[in-house]
Amino acid sequence: MSDSLPNSPDPESLQAAAEEALSQELAVLRGASAPAAASSAAGAEDEPRVESEVWRRVLLARHPQRPTALDWIGLLCGDFAELHGDRRFGDDPAMVAGMAEFRGRQVLILGQQRGRDVKDKIRRNFGMAKPEGYRKAMRLMRLAEKFHRPILSLIDTQGAYPGVDAEERGQAEAIAWNLREMARLRVPVVATVVGEGGSGGALGIGMGNRVLMLENAMYSVISPEGCASIMWRDAEKKEIAAAALKLTAAELLALDLVDEVVPEPPGGAHTDPKAAAQMLGDALERALVGMENLSGADLQAQRCARFRGLGHFYQEAPAR
Amino acid sequence: MTWFRRENKPLPSVPEKRVRTEGLWVKCDGCRRILWKKDLAENQELCTHCGFHFRISARRRLELLLDDGRFTERDASLESTDPLEFTDVKPYRDRLRKAREATGGRDAIITGEGKLGGQPVILCVMEYGFIGGSLGAVVGEKITRAIERAETARCPLIIISASGGARMMEGAVSLMQMGKIAAQLMLLDQAGVPFISVLTDPTTGGVTASYAMLGDLNIAEPGALIGFAGPRVIEQTIRQKLPEGFQRSEFLLEHGMLDAVVPRQEMREYLIRALAFLRAQPAAPPRAATQSA
Numbered sequence: 001m002s003d004s005l006p007n008s009p010d011p012e013s014l015q016a017a018a019e020e021a022l023s024q025e026l027a028v029l030r031g032a033s034a035p036a037a038a039s040s041a042a043g044a045e046d047e048p049r050v051e052s053e054v055w056r057r058v059l060l061a062r063h064p065q066r067p068t069a070l071d072w073i074g075l076l077c078g079d080f081a082e083l084h085g086d087r088r089f090g091d092d093p094a095m096v097a098g099m100a101e102f103r104g105r106q107v108l109i110l111g112q113q114r115g116r117d118v119k120d121k122i123r124r125n126f127g128m129a130k131p132e133g134y135r136k137a138m139r140l141m142r143l144a145e146k147f148h149r150p151i152l153s154l155i156d157t158q159g160a161y162p163g164v165d166a167e168e169r170g171q172a173e174a175i176a177w178n179l180r181e182m183a184r185l186r187v188p189v190v191a192t193v194v195g196e197g198g199s200g201g202a203l204g205i206g207m208g209n210r211v212l213m214l215e216n217a218m219y220s221v222i223s224p225e226g227c228a229s230i231m232w233r234d235a236e237k238k239e240i241a242a243a244a245l246k247l248t249a250a251e252l253l254a255l256d257l258v259d260e261v262v263p264e265p266p267g268g269a270h271t272d273p274k275a276a277a278q279m280l281g282d283a284l285e286r287a288l289v290g291m292e293n294l295s296g297a298d299l300q301a302q303r304c305a306r307f308r309g310l311g312h313f314y315q316e317a318p319a320r
Numbered sequence: 321m322t323w324f325r326r327e328n329k330p331l332p333s334v335p336e337k338r339v340r341t342e343g344l345w346v347k348c349d350g351c352r353r354i355l356w357k358k359d360l361a362e363n364q365e366l367c368t369h370c371g372f373h374f375r376i377s378a379r380r381r382l383e384l385l386l387d388d389g390r391f392t393e394r395d396a397s398l399e400s401t402d403p404l405e406f407t408d409v410k411p412y413r414d415r416l417r418k419a420r421e422a423t424g425g426r427d428a429i430i431t432g433e434g435k436l437g438g439q440p441v442i443l444c445v446m447e448y449g450f451i452g453g454s455l456g457a458v459v460g461e462k463i464t465r466a467i468e469r470a471e472t473a474r475c476p477l478i479i480i481s482a483s484g485g486a487r488m489m490e491g492a493v494s495l496m497q498m499g500k501i502a503a504q505l506m507l508l509d510q511a512g513v514p515f516i517s518v519l520t521d522p523t524t525g526g527v528t529a530s531y532a533m534l535g536d537l538n539i540a541e542p543g544a545l546i547g548f549a550g551p552r553v554i555e556q557t558i559r560q561k562l563p564e565g566f567q568r569s570e571f572l573l574e575h576g577m578l579d580a581v582v583p584r585q586e587m588r589e590y591l592i593r594a595l596a597f598l599r600a601q602p603a604a605p606p607r608a609a610t611q612s613a
Binding site: 222245314 | 399408498499505534557
């Protein structure tokens with residue numbers, strides 16, 4: 001990939017180091033949960049196991065070797081030509097977008113880019129986009145609409161950047177604008193949560209006709225750490241918070257919030273990125289084929305109807 | 321046998337002569353002066369010294385704003401079904417019950433119809449006292465229905481926000497309400513029906529990042545905290561103290577995010593003025609024929 005840095009360590013050793021770190025963290029977590037299980041009543045013995053299962057997926061979603069948006073683009077598409085800038089303020093490296101050829105179609109593909117090594121991560125602000133990133137994304141989605149090109153959006157962010165400059169330039173407005181204007185688009189939009197789907201910053205490019213989620217991705221209103229520090233006043237309760245938030249692909253599918261869960265190779269997408277991209281590509285192609293005969297107005301109406309139905313978790317209160 | 325015996329009934333103790341003052345006075349967060357609550361109530365909950373805007377309940381807001389304070393409420397009986405069966409240090413269901421008792425409402429918003437200077441309007445007013453005015457499935461559904469009614473009746477919509485953002489206890493369900501409402505606002509926009517967003521203290525997180533910033537006009541009360549991320553989150557990110565006035569209404573006005581900052585005592589007249597300009601187009605353009613911008 002064009003942006004890999006010359007002095008980056010070779011992928012093999014990085015992967016080995018990451019695996020090592022992950023297994024160590026897992027060991028620590030298992031160690032931490034074991035005494036808790038022992039000290040609690042016999043009936044509660046199962047609980048820590050369920051939580052570690054959720055936490056295992058959180059770690060996979062954030063795995064340092066998990067393919068980034070640019071990796072996915074390279075694996076899924078040919079002839080990628082990146083497009084830059086919001087024509088207002090600047091070019092946000094945390095959001096990438098461009099023209100690409102996907103299985104015989106011209107598409108616009110975009111996503112948050114986390115960065116691959118330390119230097120790249122800093123340059124890309126760890127995939128936390130600023131207002132100019134969201135405005136760039138919307139500008140290019142409008143461009144795709146003008147030329148009747150479908151849009152593929154890859155979500156992978158802890159969230160939109162919470163900083164002074166982002167607030168000054170209207171982070172909230174930029175996301176709000178995208179939510180409304182993506183709903184208006186008259187071309188097919190398929191959004192996929194490929195890694196971490198962090199709150200409004202994820203939804204800001206997530207208004208798809210179809211919303212897919214990779215098997216080990218997560219999608220949540222707040223990070224487990226953030227939730228733990230607010231609700232438990234203790235960030236160390238992140239595992240419990242992760243389980244309470246119901247942020248895994250299977251749980252979101254059960255809540256009717258995503259339309260399809262895309263399987264990953266055993267062990268996660270990073271163990272076999274090619275196979276993972278094959279499965280994701282198949283799902284994306286199916287989604288696009290399913291929308292082939294819809295008019296612009298149909299596509300807009302379908303997308304609005306999809307979101308209209310989300311979160312049917314209310315009832316008429318019984319009379320008091 | 322005791323040596324002494326009390327012959328008479330004990331003397332009635334004189335009740336301590338005290339004037340009850342608890343709850344009669346409040347301290348102004350703006351100028352730190354002490355205010356008599358009655359003065360405050362008569363002054364639209366504005367400090368009589370410095371004009372500081374106290375937070376007010378959704379009901380009080382409606383009283384202050386609408387013609388004769390008259391309001392027809394809709395969808396008042398909707399309540400959350402706790403989709404995640406969420407429990408932190410206490411169950412979400414208990415939090416809901418407590419909030420219902422405290423506010424008398426079933427969730428963090430009141431929606432319905434009233435009149436402003438004789439002009440019918442559809443209003444949604446958020447209740448900050450209900451779990452921080454957070455946006456969950458019920459708030460999302462009630463606003464969505466209000467938008468649909470506004471579109472059908474071609475009646476102006478006003479949403480008055482006061483919220484800490486999405487409701488954590490409903491997880492991704494609450495996150496998706498942002499998209500649900502924004503998509504519905506797109507249809508309202510396409511139909512040419514006016515929408516005014518009024519931001520009050522505080523409006524942050526997922527509420528700012530969806531409908532609160534999508535008004536044809538975005539107007540705010542003075543001194544309201546308005547932002548995407550909360551100040552504490554930003555301080556943790558940048559590890560610096562934030563400057564005075566950061567993320568306040570005046571800051572947003574200066575940075576071009578608001579159309580106007582309007583004091584509470586002028587809000588009603590301002591809205592009437594704005595509605596005279598923002599008239600719904602007489603005939604709805606057919607949706608299919610509308611070209612997107």
